[in-house]
Amino acid sequence: MGLENVVSDILKSAQDEVTAITAERDSEVSKIIEEAKRTGERTTGEMVASAETEAGRISKQELSGANLEVRRMILNMRKEVLDETYHQALERIRKQDNTALLQSLINAKSNNVTRVYSSSQDRSTVEQLCTDQSIKYAGDINCIGGIILETEDKTVRLDYTFDTIMDEVSERSMKQVSHILFEQA
Numbered sequence: 127m128g129l130e131n132v133v134s135d136i137l138k139s140a141q142d143e144v145t146a147i148t149a150e151r152d153s154e155v156s157k158i159i160e161e162a163k164r165t166g167e168r169t170t171g172e173m174v175a176s177a178e179t180e181a182g183r184i185s186k187q188e189l190s191g192a193n194l195e196v197r198r199m200i201l202n203m204r205k206e207v208l209d210e211t212y213h214q215a216l217e218r219i220r221k222q223d224n225t226a227l228l229q230s231l232i233n234a235k236s237n238n239v240t241r242v243y244s245s246s247q248d249r250s251t252v253e254q255l256c257t258d259q260s261i262k263y264a265g266d267i268n269c270i271g272g273i274i275l276e277t278e279d280k281t282v283r284l285d286y287t288f289d290t291i292m293d294e295v296s297e298r299s300m301k302q303v304s305h306i307l308f309e310q311a
Contacts, residue, residue, distance in 0.1 A: 204308055211307065212296055219288050220270040225251050228273060231286045232259055235275050238282060243267045243274040245287075 228248060232255045241264035244252040248271055253263045267274060272287035296303075 216270055216292055224271050229255055231273055238277045239275040240278040241276040245269045245271055
């Protein structure tokens, strides 16, 4: 029995040692797995937080861009409306009978004025008014109406064209016109 007992003791001892090594290994594997899980969870949390931060930043950026685009579209629309209003006003001025206004402009002339220019459509009216005032009709200019008065030596030129007057009025009153057209309730 001696040899069998020794073999049996050696086997039992080896078996106990294998069991202890397996238990130690399983414990070490469990620790490694737990540490890997914690590291994975932490990394996942950091990545999710980073992704959420990035998504928030992109969302704000896109929203800001969309808001700027909407503002730009509104401003463009308002500019188009203001331009159309301006052109409609010019068209109404062009279609009016301006004989009385032309008469008052010529009558209010400076004594040094000897020449007058007008649009081709007002030419006959202005020529008649010039004859009455002893002023020379100097030619046609490209405008919707009105006149330009000039001295003989061309050193003084008074621009009473409706285009110029409309531009000056438009420049001065753009804010008020915009407020009237786009008043916010």
